[in-house]
Amino acid sequence: MIYITRRERFNAAHRLFKPDFTDDQNLKLFGKCSNPNWHGHNYDLHVTIKGEVNPETGFLVNLSSLSSIIRKQVIDKLDHRNINLDVDFMQGKYASTEMLAISIWEQLEPEVKKLGALLHRIRVQESENNYVEFFG
Amino acid sequence: MIYITRRERFNAAHRLFKPDFTDDQNLKLFGKCSNPNWHGHNYDLHVTIKGEVNPETGFLVNLSSLSSIIRKQVIDKLDHRNINLDVDFMQGKYASTEMLAISIWEQLEPEVKKLGALLHRIRVQESENNYVEFFG
Amino acid sequence: MIYITRRERFNAAHRLFKPDFTDDQNLKLFGKCSNPNWHGHNYDLHVTIKGEVNPETGFLVNLSSLSSIIRKQVIDKLDHRNINLDVDFMQGKYASTEMLAISIWEQLEPEVKKLGALLHRIRVQESENNYVEFFG
Amino acid sequence: MIYITRRERFNAAHRLFKPDFTDDQNLKLFGKCSNPNWHGHNYDLHVTIKGEVNPETGFLVNLSSLSSIIRKQVIDKLDHRNINLDVDFMQGKYASTEMLAISIWEQLEPEVKKLGALLHRIRVQESENNYVEFFG
Amino acid sequence: MIYITRRERFNAAHRLFKPDFTDDQNLKLFGKCSNPNWHGHNYDLHVTIKGEVNPETGFLVNLSSLSSIIRKQVIDKLDHRNINLDVDFMQGKYASTEMLAISIWEQLEPEVKKLGALLHRIRVQESENNYVEFFG
Amino acid sequence: MIYITRRERFNAAHRLFKPDFTDDQNLKLFGKCSNPNWHGHNYDLHVTIKGEVNPETGFLVNLSSLSSIIRKQVIDKLDHRNINLDVDFMQGKYASTEMLAISIWEQLEPEVKKLGALLHRIRVQESENNYVEFFG
Numbered sequence: 066m067i068y069i070t071r072r073e074r075f076n077a078a079h080r081l082f083k084p085d086f087t088d089d090q091n092l093k094l095f096g097k098c099s100n101p102n103w104h105g106h107n108y109d110l111h112v113t114i115k116g117e118v119n120p121e122t123g124f125l126v127n128l129s130s131l132s133s134i135i136r137k138q139v140i141d142k143l144d145h146r147n148i149n150l151d152v153d154f155m156q157g158k159y160a161s162t163e164m165l166a167i168s169i170w171e172q173l174e175p176e177v178k179k180l181g182a183l184l185h186r187i188r189v190q191e192s193e194n195n196y197v198e199f200f201g
Numbered sequence: 202m203i204y205i206t207r208r209e210r211f212n213a214a215h216r217l218f219k220p221d222f223t224d225d226q227n228l229k230l231f232g233k234c235s236n237p238n239w240h241g242h243n244y245d246l247h248v249t250i251k252g253e254v255n256p257e258t259g260f261l262v263n264l265s266s267l268s269s270i271i272r273k274q275v276i277d278k279l280d281h282r283n284i285n286l287d288v289d290f291m292q293g294k295y296a297s298t299e300m301l302a303i304s305i306w307e308q309l310e311p312e313v314k315k316l317g318a319l320l321h322r323i324r325v326q327e328s329e330n331n332y333v334e335f336f337g
Numbered sequence: 338m339i340y341i342t343r344r345e346r347f348n349a350a351h352r353l354f355k356p357d358f359t360d361d362q363n364l365k366l367f368g369k370c371s372n373p374n375w376h377g378h379n380y381d382l383h384v385t386i387k388g389e390v391n392p393e394t395g396f397l398v399n400l401s402s403l404s405s406i407i408r409k410q411v412i413d414k415l416d417h418r419n420i421n422l423d424v425d426f427m428q429g430k431y432a433s434t435e436m437l438a439i440s441i442w443e444q445l446e447p448e449v450k451k452l453g454a455l456l457h458r459i460r461v462q463e464s465e466n467n468y469v470e471f472f473g
Numbered sequence: 474m475i476y477i478t479r480r481e482r483f484n485a486a487h488r489l490f491k492p493d494f495t496d497d498q499n500l501k502l503f504g505k506c507s508n509p510n511w512h513g514h515n516y517d518l519h520v521t522i523k524g525e526v527n528p529e530t531g532f533l534v535n536l537s538s539l540s541s542i543i544r545k546q547v548i549d550k551l552d553h554r555n556i557n558l559d560v561d562f563m564q565g566k567y568a569s570t571e572m573l574a575i576s577i578w579e580q581l582e583p584e585v586k587k588l589g590a591l592l593h594r595i596r597v598q599e600s601e602n603n604y605v606e607f608f609g
Numbered sequence: 610m611i612y613i614t615r616r617e618r619f620n621a622a623h624r625l626f627k628p629d630f631t632d633d634q635n636l637k638l639f640g641k642c643s644n645p646n647w648h649g650h651n652y653d654l655h656v657t658i659k660g661e662v663n664p665e666t667g668f669l670v671n672l673s674s675l676s677s678i679i680r681k682q683v684i685d686k687l688d689h690r691n692i693n694l695d696v697d698f699m700q701g702k703y704a705s706t707e708m709l710a711i712s713i714w715e716q717l718e719p720e721v722k723k724l725g726a727l728l729h730r731i732r733v734q735e736s737e738n739n740y741v742e743f744f745g
Numbered sequence: 746m747i748y749i750t751r752r753e754r755f756n757a758a759h760r761l762f763k764p765d766f767t768d769d770q771n772l773k774l775f776g777k778c779s780n781p782n783w784h785g786h787n788y789d790l791h792v793t794i795k796g797e798v799n800p801e802t803g804f805l806v807n808l809s810s811l812s813s814i815i816r817k818q819v820i821d822k823l824d825h826r827n828i829n830l831d832v833d834f835m836q837g838k839y840a841s842t843e844m845l846a847i848s849i850w851e852q853l854e855p856e857v858k859k860l861g862a863l864l865h866r867i868r869v870q871e872s873e874n875n876y877v878e879f880f881g
Contacts, residue, residue, distance in 0.1 A: 105241005123567020159395020259839020295667020377785005431531020510691035513649005703803020
């Protein structure tokens with residue numbers, strides 16, 4: 066069993082808030098992340114897949130196929146977007162790093178299977194000091 | 202003459218657009234950076250000052266004083282904010298990295314002088330692939 | 338189950354040595370790390386916790402609460418200190434990266450539990466070439 | 474149980490290709506990585522070992538011993554070399570990151586055991602966007 | 610006057626050698642960089658241009674135009690190539706980082722002028738420990 | 746004229762203090778950097794030299810010669826040492842980053858000249874947030 070990780074990046078705006086809270090209540094719960102006019106990040110996404118090395122090619126999957134899937138399912142929808150407003154697979158969810166990681170897993174898990182590998186881990190890094198990992 | 206650089210960081214949302222353009226016109230000129238619902242970045246700010254080493258202390262300026270000035274004049278106004286909507290010193294300007302660098306220079310230049318040093322360079326890094334420098 | 342990692346940093350002096358060894362014996366066993374006049378590092382600390390996403394907030398724990406705990410229990414005691422001489426929870430122990438990781442685990446494990454999560458991993462990075470991980 | 478990771482680096486040329494394929498067939502399967510005149514990378518190698526902390530020394534193994542083993546068994550053979558042509562332990566194999574990770578494991582696993590520890594993970598990073606991990 | 614830097618990357622093989630030297634003579638002069646079977650690097654290219662901010666757009670040049678020029682004139686010719694054998698603008702030159710920086714300057718200087726800016730600096734980073742800068 | 750930068754690293758302990766001050770007075774002036782029991786850093790040293798490319802070799806100087814000089818004149822004296830107590834060229838000086846940069850310049854300037862190049866810049870990075878540059 067071998068594990069391969071591909072990094073992709075996206076830059077997006079977001080806001081943490083409960084829709085039924087006032088701005089003051091949201092400020093108390095989410096701090097400066099609740100700013101009503103949004104803020105944003107350069108997100109690093111690490112997608113780790115696993116499987117057997119193909120003896121005919123020496124690789125697990127073609128990395129450019131993996132990259133294409135990540136771009137189509139995830140990056141094209143998130144990059145230079147507002148996570149709360151613009152992203153179909155984030156509708157009705159908190160735009161937290163935790164929910165991003167879980168939702169990106171759901172976007173990629175069936176597609177990775179079609180490549181002949183298994184999704185192992187989604188890692189979303191929001192800043193140099195914080196990242197979230199989800200293993201399904 | 203010695204040069205000291207202090208790095209600070211801020212996370213902000215922004216949008217590149219001309220107010221008298223339609224969304225389509227802005228999209229043509231600014232690309233995906235014109236998304237009407239905003240996007241965002243983790244910005245790295247490098248502030249370089251210059252001057253003589255103080256023989257009584259062995260340093261140019263006290264770095265925590267420099268850091269306080271940067272935080273008060275720049276970071277507290279930009280961090281977790283919308284550059285177009287929330288930042289007093291960016292009103293009526295494009296929220297480009299170029300205009301950020303020039304405007305941050307204006308915010309810091311007189312304050313650095315009060316510390317007994319000269320502002321030498323403002324560097325604003327918007328992503329791992331792009332940064333802007335302004336020398337006054 | 339979701340995993341969140343918070344990075345904090347501390348700068349400290351230390352020395353590797355056995356108190357009942359001569360300087361020459363320590364030099365032979367620990368190399369240049371045994372310098373009697375100390376040396377030091379910029380340490381990177383990565384604290385990984387795990388648990389369920391809170392459906393009321395979209396996050397596992399409030400990251401600023403986690404950061405506060407790490408600062409109070411660990412960083413304030415280690416930063417700009419001598420690990421051998423100044424740090425209560427390192428008394429009577431080797432000031433190795435291994436012992437740091439284990440001791441930081443002990444400092445944080447009960448506090449993370451009070452936040453409603455579980456400590457998963459302590460990672461202490463001493464240089465760009467070496468790091469230690471402890472999982473309890 | 475404690476885990477220690479040592480990073481070493483090597484710069485090497487390689488090519489991905491099937492010897493019984495034409496250049497065009499290889500181009501179709503391996504893309505630009507099949508360039509007949511080779512290309513190359515700065516590889517980062519992370520070697521993670523595990524074991525108990527030695528109560529007599531406060532460390533798992535002497536890191537300079539670990540570094541020596543990695544240099545002798547792996548780096549000296551790969552650094553500033555052509556992976557396909559110059560490296561004894563890569564003969565008859567694809568010069569992929571996957572096969573590198575598996576082959577480096579085989580080079581190091583018995584040597585780490587002699588140090589009194591167990592090899593836990595080999596991680597080979599080919600670029601800032603891709604890395605492979607092998608756990609035996 | 611404002612300065613903007615764009616980073617691009619390329620992975621390439623090369624060899625340092627004098628064609629009229631024996632392998633032993635080249636080994637003595639260039640060390641392991643003279644390996645006859647080539648070695649390679651992940652190169653980081655930083656292109657810095659300068660000029661006035663366009664008051665109609667808030668930027669110096671459109672960064673995607675700059676990126677396109679760099680890719681067409683430089684990256685497409687170097688990436689996944691052998692610098693000595695495959696690159697038209699390196700023919701008859703040493704494949705050193707110094708000569709790469711000078712040659713990339715020549716490739717880009719007239720094209721940047723067409724964009725309405727001036728080329729200020731080419732920086733080529735061969736490894737985390739070495740880089741070369743050329744200012745024309 | 747071409748510029749080449751070589752990075753080397755050293756890990757050292759130090760303390761900022763005036764010998765004729767009490768600990769309290771030093772604490773007031775230098776903050777936590779005055780801890781009487783020392784603290785320490787992983788220092789990054791960037792040495793930039795300049796000159797003409799040698800048409801016989803394609804390089805400015807042999808980088809391994811430059812690295813040897815830096816190691817002999819600077820790194821071997823600073824690495825795993827106490828800057829205040831152990832380093833001959835820092836005696837009687839403040840162990841500040843500013844004084845380090847100036848003193849390292851003095852150590853290297855004549856030696857670089859012997860290599861046939863000119864020293865252009867010393868950059869000493871004390872942490873990811875601070876660095877000092879000296880140009881002679």
